[in-house]
Amino acid sequence: MESIVILALLGVFLMMSGLYSISRKSAHWITIGGVFAAFLANAYNWEYKHAVFNNMLIIDNYGVAFGGTILATTLGLLLVSTYFFDKIENYVTEHYALLVFAIVGMLCMVTFDNLSMLFIGIEIMSVCLYILAGSKKKDVSSNEAALKYFLMGSFTTGILLMGIALVYGATGSFYLSEILRSMAAHTEPSPLLLAGMLFLLVGMGFKVSAAPFHFWTPDVYQGSPSFVTAFMSTVVKIAGFAAFFRLFYICFTPVEHYWLNIVWVMIVLTISIGSITAVRQTSVKRLLAFSSIAHAGYMLITVLTGAESADLLFYSVAYATASVVAFGVLMVVESETGSDEISAFAGLVKRNKSLAFLFTIAMASMAGLPLTAGFFAKVFVLKSALLEGYNYLVIIAIVNAIIGIYYYFKVIIAMYFKDNETNNAEITVSGLYTVSLFVGAALIIILGLYPDLLYQLV
Amino acid sequence: MNNLFTLSVLFFPILAALFVFASSGNLSKKIALVAGLVQFLLSLVLLAKYQELGPLLLEFKMSWIGSLGVNFHVGIDGAGIIMVLLASFLLPIILLSTYQKEIKNANAFYGLILLMTSAMIGVFMAYDLILFYVFWEAALIPIYFIAGYWGGEDRAKVTFKFFIYTILGSLFMLVAIIYVYVQTAGNRSFDYTAIQHLHLTMQEQTWLFWAFFLAFAIKLPIFPFHTWQPTTYATAPSSGSALLSGVMLKMGVFGILRWLYPISKSVFSSNADIAVVLAAIGVVYGAVLALKQDDFKKLIAYSSISHVGLIAVGLFVANELTLQGVLLQSFAHGINVVGLFIIAEIIESRTGTRKISELGGIASKSPRLAILFLIILLGSVALPLTNGFPGEFLLLSGTFGFNPILAATVGLSVILGAVYSLRAYQHVILGETNAITEKFTELKTSEFISLVAICIAVIAFGVYPQFLVDLSSEDVSGFVKLISSTSICVK
Numbered sequence: 027m028e029s030i031v032i033l034a035l036l037g038v039f040l041m042m043s044g045l046y047s048i049s050r051k052s053a054h055w056i057t058i059g060g061v062f063a064a065f066l067a068n069a070y071n072w073e074y075k076h077a078v079f080n081n082m083l084i085i086d087n088y089g090v091a092f093g094g095t096i097l098a099t100t101l102g103l104l105l106v107s108t109y110f111f112d113k114i115e116n117y118v119t120e121h122y123a124l125l126v127f128a129i130v131g132m133l134c135m136v137t138f139d140n141l142s143m144l145f146i147g148i149e150i151m152s153v154c155l156y157i158l159a160g161s162k163k164k165d166v167s168s169n170e171a172a173l174k175y176f177l178m179g180s181f182t183t184g185i186l187l188m189g190i191a192l193v194y195g196a197t198g199s200f201y202l203s204e205i206l207r208s209m210a211a212h213t214e215p216s217p218l219l220l221a222g223m224l225f226l227l228v229g230m231g232f233k234v235s236a237a238p239f240h241f242w243t244p245d246v247y248q249g250s251p252s253f254v255t256a257f258m259s260t261v262v263k264i265a266g267f268a269a270f271f272r273l274f275y276i277c278f279t280p281v282e283h284y285w286l287n288i289v290w291v292m293i294v295l296t297i298s299i300g301s302i303t304a305v306r307q308t309s310v311k312r313l314l315a316f317s318s319i320a321h322a323g324y325m326l327i328t329v330l331t332g333a334e335s336a337d338l339l340f341y342s343v344a345y346a347t348a349s350v351v352a353f354g355v356l357m358v359v360e361s362e363t364g365s366d367e368i369s370a371f372a373g374l375v376k377r378n379k380s381l382a383f384l385f386t387i388a389m390a391s392m393a394g395l396p397l398t399a400g401f402f403a404k405v406f407v408l409k410s411a412l413l414e415g416y417n418y419l420v421i422i423a424i425v426n427a428i429i430g431i432y433y434y435f436k437v438i439i440a441m442y443f444k445d446n447e448t449n450n451a452e453i454t455v456s457g458l459y460t461v462s463l464f465v466g467a468a469l470i471i472i473l474g475l476y477p478d479l480l481y482q483l484v
Numbered sequence: 485m486n487n488l489f490t491l492s493v494l495f496f497p498i499l500a501a502l503f504v505f506a507s508s509g510n511l512s513k514k515i516a517l518v519a520g521l522v523q524f525l526l527s528l529v530l531l532a533k534y535q536e537l538g539p540l541l542l543e544f545k546m547s548w549i550g551s552l553g554v555n556f557h558v559g560i561d562g563a564g565i566i567m568v569l570l571a572s573f574l575l576p577i578i579l580l581s582t583y584q585k586e587i588k589n590a591n592a593f594y595g596l597i598l599l600m601t602s603a604m605i606g607v608f609m610a611y612d613l614i615l616f617y618v619f620w621e622a623a624l625i626p627i628y629f630i631a632g633y634w635g636g637e638d639r640a641k642v643t644f645k646f647f648i649y650t651i652l653g654s655l656f657m658l659v660a661i662i663y664v665y666v667q668t669a670g671n672r673s674f675d676y677t678a679i680q681h682l683h684l685t686m687q688e689q690t691w692l693f694w695a696f697f698l699a700f701a702i703k704l705p706i707f708p709f710h711t712w713q714p715t716t717y718a719t720a721p722s723s724g725s726a727l728l729s730g731v732m733l734k735m736g737v738f739g740i741l742r743w744l745y746p747i748s749k750s751v752f753s754s755n756a757d758i759a760v761v762l763a764a765i766g767v768v769y770g771a772v773l774a775l776k777q778d779d780f781k782k783l784i785a786y787s788s789i790s791h792v793g794l795i796a797v798g799l800f801v802a803n804e805l806t807l808q809g810v811l812l813q814s815f816a817h818g819i820n821v822v823g824l825f826i827i828a829e830i831i832e833s834r835t836g837t838r839k840i841s842e843l844g845g846i847a848s849k850s851p852r853l854a855i856l857f858l859i860i861l862l863g864s865v866a867l868p869l870t871n872g873f874p875g876e877f878l879l880l881s882g883t884f885g886f887n888p889i890l891a892a893t894v895g896l897s898v899i900l901g902a903v904y905s906l907r908a909y910q911h912v913i914l915g916e917t918n919a920i921t922e923k924f925t926e927l928k929t930s931e932f933i934s935l936v937a938i939c940i941a942v943i944a945f946g947v948y949p950q951f952l953v954d955l956s957s958e959d960v961s962g963f964v965k966l967i968s969s970t971s972i973c974v975k
Contacts, residue, residue: 336551395625396618402549405614405662409552412659412666420662424655431651435644443632443640481551 027078027085028067029093033130036060040123050118054111057122058104061129065097068133081201082140089137091339091483092268096132099261099346100125103253105462106354109361110253114161121161125257128154132265136272141190141200144269148186148233151265152179155258159250171249178242182232189225192218202277209280223278227285230273234266236326237295240319244303247315252360255311256353259318260346267325267338275332282332289330294422297323301426304433310356311366313433314349317392320430321345324407324423331410336481340406343480344391344399344473351466352388354459355381362453371437373446378453380460382441387467389434391474394427399473406481486537487544489530490560493568494605496523497575501598508591513583516594520576523601527572534565535955548615553665553673558609562956563963566811567608567738570818571731575601577937578723578730581826583930585833593634600626600727607735613661613674616743617654620735624650627728631720639719646716653699653709660695663688664747680746693748693755700744703736706759706796707766710789717785718838722829725781729788730822734814740799741807745966752967756800760886763800764894766793771900775907780831780838783908784824787864790897791817797894798879802967805882807960812952813875816863816945820872823860823938827853830931831912835920840908845917849924854913856935861909863942865902871945 040053068090075086083089114121131150138144156179160172194200196219197208209215232239247255278285300320307313325345328338356366358381363370375382391400404427411420473480500519504512534542543559560568579597587593603626606619624647632643661674667688668678684692702709717725745752770790777783795813798806830853831846832838847854859870866872876898884891917924927935945952 390625396621401618405552405658408659409662409665412662417663420659424659428648428652428655432648435647439632439640439644442629443643476549478549478551481549 027083028070029064029097030130030133032060032064032067033126033133036064037123037126037130040119040126044117044119044123048119050111053119053122054104054107057126058101060126061097061101061104064129065094065101068093068097077139079143082143083134083137084139085137088268088272088335091335092136092264092342093133095339095343095346096129096136096261096265099264099350100129100257102347102350102462102466103256103261103353106350106357106459107253108456108459109357110251113251121158124154124158128158128257129261132261135265135269138269138272139202139276141193141202141205144273145183145187145190147269149183151262152183155179155254155262158254158257159246161254162251165249167249168251169249171246174242174249175246178232182229182239185225185232186229189222189227189229192222192225194222196222202273205277206280215281215284220281220284223281223285224288226273227288230266230270231292234263234270234322234325235319236292236322237299237319238292240296240299240322243319244312244315247318248309248312252311252353252357252366255315256349256357259314259353260349263318263322263325264342264346267322267329267342271329271335271338274329275335279332286330289326290416290419293323293326293330293419295323296320296326297423297426301429301433305429307433308368309366310368310371310437311360313368313437314352314356317430317433318349320426321392323426324404327407327411327416327419327423330416330419331407331414334406334410336483337406337410339483340399340473340477340481341403344403344470347466347469347473348388348391348398348400351384351463351470352392354463354466355385355388358453358455358459363449368437368440369446371440372444373450374441374453376450377446378455380464381453381455384463384467385441386438387470389438391470393431393434395431397471397474399470399477401474402477402481406477486533486541487559489526489533490542490544490558490609493523493526493530493572494558494602494609496526497598497602497605501595501602504598505591505595510590512591512594513579513587516598517576517579517583519598520579524572524576527569530560531565531569534560543611545611548612552614553671553675554614555612555673555675556615557611557675558606558615559611560609562959563738563741563811564608566815566952566956567731567734568605570734570815571601571604571608573941574726574730574818574822577826577934578726578822580930581726581829581934582723584928587634589633593630596626596630597723597727600630601731604731604735608738611676613664613676613679613743615674616739617658617661620657620739621651621654623732623735624654627720627724627732630724630727631716634721634724635719636721637719638715642715642719646712649702649709649712653702656695657699660692660747664692676742676746679743682747684747684750686751689748689751690755693744693751696739696744696747697755697759700736700739701759701762701796703739704733704792704796705736705766705789706763706793707769707789708762710766710770713789714782714785717788718779718781722781722825722832725784726822726825729784729825730818733788733792734818737795737799737810737814741810741963745802745963749967752802756802759800760797760890763793763796764890766790767797767894767897768900769793771897771904774904775900777904778840780840780908780912781825781828783840783904784821784828787901787904788817788821790901791821791864794876794879794894794897797883797890801883801886802964803882803885804960804964805878805885807882807963808953808957809875809878809880809882811875811956811960812945812949813872813879815952816871816875816942819938819941819945820860820864823856823935823942824864826931826934826938827857827860830927834924837920840911842918842920843912844915845913845921846924847913848917849921850926852927852932853935856932856939857909857913859939859942860935861905863946865905866898869943869946871942871949873946874949 134147162168304316391398603623
């Protein structure tokens with residue numbers, strides 16, 4: 027709860043400070059400081075389970091762990107955000123404020139125990155994101171992204187709300203524990219409840235961009251400024267999954283045989299569509315967008331197998347770290363070459379060795395090669411799937427992993443084995459920026475060598 | 485504390501690699517070379533300790549990932565020590581052979597070679613499936629960059645094919661590994677001991693057999709999974725090809741011995757027949773295609789398919805004779821093929837061509853090369869008193885006991901091997917010099933020393949193969965017992 031309060035105050039402060047022409051630098055560091063304070067406050071609740079706001083939020087280890095991941099990933103992103111915020115001409119502090127408010131929404135999403143809080147959390151987050159997606163005001167694709175995201179997003183919000191209403195109608199409560207109790211009282215679930223659950227599944231599926239509800243993702247991810255894309259594909263996605271997992275595993279386990287098969291199909295579609303479509307992309311940003319769909323598929327497997335929330339946490343952290351590093355490099359290349367095509371990455375090793383190396387680590391982790399966090403993330407997920415007897419699913423997942431390696435390595439090949447025809451000038455990056463990325467890469471390797479650091483935490 | 489010897493052989497190259505990465509130019513070359521020699525000495529110390537103490541005291545085991553039951557479990561057995569010796573012996577030779585060559589970004593090049601060596605040694609030492617898999621993949625990344633960055637024409641495309649092909653096999657193996665883990669009793673574990681006590685149904689074992697087979701068959705490569713190999717060997721820099729064929733493919737041989745056997749022990753003999761046929765096709769196929777090659781490196785590549793096919797036949801016939809032959813021949817093949825790749829590099833760097841038809845008369849320009857080349861070639865065609873002979877003899881005689889027709893067919897490869905090898909020798913070394921070979925210069929010291937070291941090994945292990953037999957005979961009977969015990973599994 028303290029972290030939510032801190033962030034809300036920080037958001038209001040940042041919004042107000044826009045009136046007093048506060049310098050960009052101080053806004054930046056105030057935000058970082060505030061998010062860090064929220065991270066500490068959040069971590070303080072570890073092993074201290076309690077309910078707040080009339081039991082609407084339950085602060086448990088699950089919520090703290092995912093909240094911590096969200097805040098830490100945001101911190102990482104803020105450290106590599108200079109290419110985004112420096113380009114904004116007016117109202118910089120408002121952008122920071124929106125970012126901070128979005129996190130407030132996410133913190134509600136990972137700790138909710140009441141469906142109305144889930145809804146409020148999602149809305150707080152989404153509204154901020156609609157604006158952030160369109161923050162390049164004079165850019166057509168940024169506007170397109172914002173509009174598309176807004177239209178599709180509000181449509182599914184409607185579906186989500188409908189689902190909540192139906193569940194309320196069937197059980198008479200918004201509280202997860204009450205819903206569960208009401209379900210236990212009946213041997214056969216009522217059609218109303220099942221319809222509500224299905225609507226919730228669709229709504230959550232949209233938020234985490236699981237196929238067949240993923241159509242908005244590529245355009246929105248590509249149109250938005252890279253920093254916002256990074257934010258959406260990491261932090262937002264993790265929050266979405268944490269809420270998804272929480273909702274279905276606390277609340278809908280008694281009716282699981284109604285939704286497990288649907289989720290199974292969603293996983294197969296998500297992984298396959300994500301990785302097969304990524305193969306044909308020539309833009310690195312779009313490639314990462316499609317790969318994020320594929321990763322959503324792997325994360326969905328944890329919803330299917332259920333038993334271990336640690337699987338989801340580990341996968342989220344591994345994926346988020348790799349994404350932050352990858353987008354961090356992408357933003358530099360984008361601002362140097364003005365393009366996010368794979369060809370812009372050609373010969374990167376000659377222009378800046380560290381950037382090429384960092385990107386390679388990130389790609390290797392996303393591809394799931396050993397000695398990176400991504401490898402154990404996949405092993406944990408596949409292990410749980412095999413334990414539950416989903417053999418075919420694992421085969422499908424692994425075939426897609428091979429396809430994944432194919433497209434991740436396309437960029438590595440461009441960086442190392444091809445020459446850049448247009449420009450070979452060295453790229454210089456500020457010290458702090460590089461150091462932040464190297465910390466991310468180090469985290470990838472450390473978790474790849476000793477995954478228990480994180481896995482045994484929860 | 486004796487297991488420190490094991491760990492030092494495993495980790496020393498990584499340590500050295502860090503220094504090499506930090507240095508630059510000629511200095512990194514020197515550090516790498518010294519490290520290679522130290523590594524060889526360390527492996528000799530390990531050998532002495534192994535002979536003195538046996539495998540148990542050299543084992544090292546500690547919990548690595550508790551939540552998954554993964555142990556950092558390394559140790560050494562008879563088959564393992566042979567492979568480790570091979571890798572550590574070839575390392576300084578490969579490094580030395582490039583000593584007088586100009587290499588761009590030398591620190592990265594040598595650092596990657598050292599890293600790869602560590603990973604390969606890890607594969608030979610791992611007694612835990614996940615650890616094995618980590619080393620298995622970790623060996624792939626450096627060689628991918630070595631072949632891709634320092635390779636010849638079309639390198640990006642060729643190495644990518646190699647990479648995807650290998651990864652394909654590995655990932656299916658990964659699924660099989662996790663499947664095995666899920667089936668282990670009690671506290672689930674990836675450990676070798678847990679795997680020996682597995683109870684799997686026949687059907688499960690059959691699936692696992694083929695999943696592991698795919699990964700190892702691609703690595704070896706066994707026909708029809710070989711299509712990545714000739715182009716990769718031809719494109720990669722010679723030291724890369726030497727590492728690939730000299731040591732890396734032995735990872736496949738070793739993987740079959742260490743993991744495929746125990747996991748699919750009850751169904752091994754019924755499934756192995758298909759594998760034997762595939763391997764035998766590879767023996768003849770490789771030899772026939774080698775006859776037709778004009779590119780010297782491709783000739784080595786195809787002859788390697790043929791030789792490795794014979795090793796694979798032995799692995800799947802799996803009686804005591806063939807398995808002993810497998811180990812001897814793996815050792816010999818590694819040494820010989822590295823020698824041949826070094827020679828290919830020497831010739832290419834001086835003449836700018838690898839085409840056999842364009843060369844000739846090198847004997848008159850470099851008599852040293854002519855003699856050393858001949859010795860290595862004779863080893864490769866398995867002349868008695870060279871290292872190729874005992875292994876091939878054991879393999880053929882063991883196969884004869886299994887199926888005489890098969891033995892006769894693969895025996896053909898020995899004759900064909902002599903034909904293409906001597907034909908190549910004749911065209912390249914003998915005859916008249918021409919415009920291209922006119923200015924051929926005598927071997928440089930570093931090249932000379934590395935080839936002499938190989939020739940000494942060729943002759944030494946030809947005259948006294950008993951040394952390797954003594955090291956591994958116990959393990960060989962262990963392997964045979966493992967798969968011939970037709971324990972019907974209950975589940």
